[in-house]
Amino acid sequence: MNGSRTPTARAAHPLPDRLRDLATAPGDPDYQRLRHTYSHRGSPALVLAVETDEDVVAALAHARERGGPLSIRSGGHGISSRSTNDGGVVIDLSSMHAVEVLDREQRLVRVQAGATWGEVATQLAPHGLAITSGDSGDVGVGGLATTGGIGLLGRRFGLTIDHVVGATVVTADGQVLQVDADHHPDLFWAIRGAGGNVGIVTEFTMRAAVVPAVAHATLAYDARDAAALLEGWGAAMASAPRDVTGFLYLFGGGGGPASAMASIVVTTADADTAQRLLEPFAQVAPLQGARATLARYDAVVQRSGAPHTGSGGSVTRSALVPALDTVTARVLAGLLDGGAADGIQLRALGGAINDVPAEATAFAHRQQAFSVMAVTSPARRADLWAAWEEVRDHADGLYLSFETDDDPRRIMDAFPPATLTRLRRIKARWDPDDVFSHNFDVALGAVPGAPEGS
Numbered sequence: 001m002n003g004s005r006t007p008t009a010r011a012a013h014p015l016p017d018r019l020r021d022l023a024t025a026p027g028d029p030d031y032q033r034l035r036h037t038y039s040h041r042g043s044p045a046l047v048l049a050v051e052t053d054e055d056v057v058a059a060l061a062h063a064r065e066r067g068g069p070l071s072i073r074s075g076g077h078g079i080s081s082r083s084t085n086d087g088g089v090v091i092d093l094s095s096m097h098a099v100e101v102l103d104r105e106q107r108l109v110r111v112q113a114g115a116t117w118g119e120v121a122t123q124l125a126p127h128g129l130a131i132t133s134g135d136s137g138d139v140g141v142g143g144l145a146t147t148g149g150i151g152l153l154g155r156r157f158g159l160t161i162d163h164v165v166g167a168t169v170v171t172a173d174g175q176v177l178q179v180d181a182d183h184h185p186d187l188f189w190a191i192r193g194a195g196g197n198v199g200i201v202t203e204f205t206m207r208a209a210v211v212p213a214v215a216h217a218t219l220a221y222d223a224r225d226a227a228a229l230l231e232g233w234g235a236a237m238a239s240a241p242r243d244v245t246g247f248l249y250l251f252g253g254g255g256g257p258a259s260a261m262a263s264i265v266v267t268t269a270d271a272d273t274a275q276r277l278l279e280p281f282a283q284v285a286p287l288q289g290a291r292a293t294l295a296r297y298d299a300v301v302q303r304s305g306a307p308h309t310g311s312g313g314s315v316t317r318s319a320l321v322p323a324l325d326t327v328t329a330r331v332l333a334g335l336l337d338g339g340a341a342d343g344i345q346l347r348a349l350g351g352a353i354n355d356v357p358a359e360a361t362a363f364a365h366r367q368q369a370f371s372v373m374a375v376t377s378p379a380r381r382a383d384l385w386a387a388w389e390e391v392r393d394h395a396d397g398l399y400l401s402f403e404t405d406d407d408p409r410r411i412m413d414a415f416p417p418a419t420l421t422r423l424r425r426i427k428a429r430w431d432p433d434d435v436f437s438h439n440f441d442v443a444l445g446a447v448p449g450a451p452e453g454s
Contacts, residue, residue: 022050023047044089048092053168064435070437070438071438075117076140085438093200096114098111099120109208111141113200117134130297130298131163145195165181187199214294215266217265217292226332229250230333240277248261248262317403322369332391338383340388347373349371
């Protein structure tokens with residue numbers, strides 16, 4: 001990949017021959033392109049752009065020999081900043097981005113971890129298939145498909161992890177394992193919600209859904225009464241059938257929200273049905289604009305391909321809430337009105353997501369109704385952190401991909417006690433040296449003063 005590495009870089013980072021052409025270090029031509037993520041700036045000592053499972057094994061062994069921070073990157077779009085670091089190694093999977101329909105009748109799809117969800121949607125749409133993903137086509141498969149995957153088809157088809165039927169995992173000791181319900185079932189359970197803790201997932205086998213077309217609506221609201229908008233929108237979503245999944249974004253801060261926008265997907269190709277199901281969302285607040293189209297799902301999650309410069313630079317907090325009732329809506333609106341947050345994002349849960357038993361995957365939050373994320377600038381971090389304590393009083397869990405708080409106690413918010421106890425047993429078996437510690441470490445002792453299972 002980068003045969004022009006400088007002599008100084010070569011001397012500082014002796015590499016196995018297998019990795020030499022895959023490596024990028026400070027001073028190399030591609031370093032600026034590879035060092036950052038979408039929202040965070042990084043200064044890794046080495047980026048290894050692997051192309052095969054064997055490359056991953058070699059890269060992991062080299063990273064272990066070097067010591068220091070280790071980050072695994074699929075798409076680099078992650079809000080939580082875990083896919084880059086300062087002074088360590090980044091194993092970049094973006095060259096492993098194959099997407100292949102294995103069996104159309106059984107809807108089985110092979111997806112490598114370095115693909116983006118825009119690429120996945122584009123490849124599957126001609127077959128009338130889709131896999132629920134986030135709201136951006138630039139998000140990488142690996143990070144989302146090992147954390148949960150809250151997407152715009154979620155209430156109809158579940159989380160992304162609910163589509164995973166098998167995976168290829170490189171473990172801390174360099175084994176390449178095929179895992180599923182019958183082979184290494186403990187690892188298979190763990191990668192669906194806490195995959196960053198137990199290995200590097202390089203490939204997934206997923207069962208897609210039949211989705212020939214969807215209705216996609218974008219609604220712009222007058223958000224001067226943010227609390228009323230939040231409560232009304234939450235009630236509309238709670239009353240909607242599971243064919244409807246929506247995300248709501250409020251923007252503002254200081255003087256209150258300046259605007260709000262909803263992105264709603266209805267899994268139907270019938271315009272009259274879509275209009276009927278979307279109508280309640282047009283009534284929750286005065287509309288400033290609306291647009292709805294029938295389209296293939298790949299039109300909803302298009303990929304921009306924009307370079308990652310770390311320019312987002314925001315800090316975020318995450319919570320899962322059981323409802324958007326009057327009190328919760330007022331608390332969330334207060335983040336904007338008081339200037340603690342520049343924006344709030346809500347993503348609907350429920351439906352098929354909550355059909356799955358809590359113990360079935362390492363993502364155990366199967367009773368909440370919404371994911372909430374608040375965003376602010378690093379300069380106002382202390383304000384958001386202080387105001388967020390009131391939000392936590394109304395929360396039941398959090399979603400790690402949207403959380404930038406480094407406090408190890410967030411692990412106990414993300415994983416209920418029984419889930420955390422099981423995860424720690426699996427972690428101790430498959431990663432006893434805590435190699436994978438950079439992405440919300442669940443290892444016993446990672447949370448100071450916390451007893452096992454707490």
